[in-house]
Amino acid sequence: MTYYSESVDEIRAEHIAEIDAFASVLRNNRVKKLSDWDDTSRNVEFSVQVDFDTVRVKDEQGGQKGQITLSGPHNSRRLCFLPPVLLRFELPDDYPLKSSPKFEIESYWMTEEQIEMCRMEVNTTLKKNEGIIVLFSCYYSLIESVKNLNITFIDLSTVSTQTEVNAQELFDKNVAVYEDLLDDLYDGKSVNCMTCSAYVRLPETFRFIKCRHVFCKTCVRTYYQRLVNRPINNHFLCPHPMCDTEAEQQVIKECLGELLYEKYDRALLEKCIRESGELFPCARRECQKPAQILDKNSNLVQCTFCEYNFCKLCGRAYHGSAECKIKKEEYEEIMRIYRTGEKEERIALNKKYGGISNVEDLVSRIPKMEWYTEKSKECPGCYAFIEKSDGCNMIHCIQCNVNSCLLCDEIIAGYTHFNEGTCAGRLFENTVSNAEAEL
Numbered sequence: 001m002t003y004y005s006e007s008v009d010e011i012r013a014e015h016i017a018e019i020d021a022f023a024s025v026l027r028n029n030r031v032k033k034l035s036d037w038d039d040t041s042r043n044v045e046f047s048v049q050v051d052f053d054t055v056r057v058k059d060e061q062g063g064q065k066g067q068i069t070l071s072g073p074h075n076s077r078r079l080c081f082l083p084p085v086l087l088r089f090e091l092p093d094d095y096p097l098k099s100s101p102k103f104e105i106e107s108y109w110m111t112e113e114q115i116e117m118c119r120m121e122v123n124t125t126l127k128k129n130e131g132i133i134v135l136f137s138c139y140y141s142l143i144e145s146v147k148n149l150n151i152t153f154i155d156l157s158t159v160s161t162q163t164e165v166n167a168q169e170l171f172d173k174n175v176a177v178y179e180d181l182l183d184d185l186y187d188g189k190s191v192n193c194m195t196c197s198a199y200v201r202l203p204e205t206f207r208f209i210k211c212r213h214v215f216c217k218t219c220v221r222t223y224y225q226r227l228v229n230r231p232i233n234n235h236f237l238c239p240h241p242m243c244d245t246e247a248e249q250q251v252i253k254e255c256l257g258e259l260l261y262e263k264y265d266r267a268l269l270e271k272c273i274r275e276s277g278e279l280f281p282c283a284r285r286e287c288q289k290p291a292q293i294l295d296k297n298s299n300l301v302q303c304t305f306c307e308y309n310f311c312k313l314c315g316r317a318y319h320g321s322a323e324c325k326i327k328k329e330e331y332e333e334i335m336r337i338y339r340t341g342e343k344e345e346r347i348a349l350n351k352k353y354g355g356i357s358n359v360e361d362l363v364s365r366i367p368k369m370e371w372y373t374e375k376s377k378e379c380p381g382c383y384a385f386i387e388k389s390d391g392c393n394m395i396h397c398i399q400c401n402v403n404s405c406l407l408c409d410e411i412i413a414g415y416t417h418f419n420e421g422t423c424a425g426r427l428f429e430n431t432v433s434n435a436e437a438e439l
Contacts, residue, residue, distance in 0.1 A: 052082040054135040067242030072171030100126040121145035135306035195219040211245040224255040285312040
């Protein structure tokens with residue numbers, strides 16, 4: 001298109017028409033007036049915000065999924081695309097017939113050298129298009145020149161030195177305009193998935209709140225369902241390859257479904273328990289929530305969820321000072337794994353009993369447990385081991401002051417227990433005195 005009008009009013013109207021056409025293909029509010037366009041004594045001045053969300057920097061392998069690091073004086077921020085810049089234009093009255101537009105590039109993150117390189121590219125575009133309208137060409141020339149720079153790291157301390165603007169102010173400003181652009185992008189009817197690059201409707205996307213990355217639900221589901229079938233050592237992160245932001249649990253739950261999410265949640269819980277040193281999985285199989293040591297000296301552990309009290313060594317109901325009650329087959333298996341077991345078996349054993357120190361403590365007690373198991377019985381009142389050396393089948397526990405029957409292992413009131421029921425007349429059944437035993 002070439003202007004042929006000669007009157008100032010007609011040229012001014014054609015300038016405004018070109019700007020309106022330019023603005024119509026951009027996002028809303030990208031073009032702003034910098035002068036009164038009705039004032040014919042001044043040139044038409046305006047700015048256009050140049051967005052780079054379609055520009056993907058290359059990663060180390062040459063792919064298009066790299067990410068930019070915005071480095072401030074006290075912190076840094078990972079960006080999935082460069083923050084916008086402003087391109088300022090001033091249109092002389094004899095543009096485009098005799099003159100080219102005057103322009104300036106304003107950026108809160110580019111160095112002087114980078115701005116100069118972009119300025120040279122835009123000037124080259126102006127020279128190639130003398131005599132014709134050129135606003136679109138300048139706009140896209142700037143985008144291409146920034147793309148060719150392949151910027152992956154922005155050091156705001158350098159920019160601050162060159163512009164004499166506080167680096168923290170620059171950091172805050174860049175983050176603000178970047179997040180405004182993310183919000184603006186997400187307010188549209190469809191967005192570009194950062195994994196597969198497909199345009200998808202908003203209801204079919206996940207937007208990660210902290211980092212504001214946006215992906216289609218299909219890509220996120222596929223990504224997390226693959227991860228959950230591998231060893232889980234940490235919380236799932238945003239799928240962007242350069243983002244270390246933890247994903248929201250609601251997103252993970254929706255992607256995995258109830259069964260896989262339970263597997264994921266359990267794996268994280270087990271990791272937390274392993275690393276804490278102060279937590280154990282609840283001994284109740286139907287619970288398995290974190291339990292904490294209440295008394296290290298007595299091995300008392302209480303579940304924080306169901307409040308079940310159990311022994312940290314044997315995992316059974318808490319039995320006070322009484323020795324752990326472990327079946328012969330079970331402690332034989334413990335000893336086998338402890339002495340000659342495979343690495344995976346030893347890891348599982350340590351996990352079951354809350355760490356290697358507990359296993360070693362348990363192993364040191366096993367010989368004593370074997371003796372107790374063979375030579376004594378467990379008091380039904382306090383679970384302490386009781387040895388019967390002589391006398392009848394009623395035994396008294398000095399630990400809890402309870403009388404019990406050695407035949408049926410029930411707590412009894414006294415000798416009347418042997419007058420009725422299954423134990424009637426059996427007070428002295430199978431009893432041998434010490435003197436007889438010695439003979």
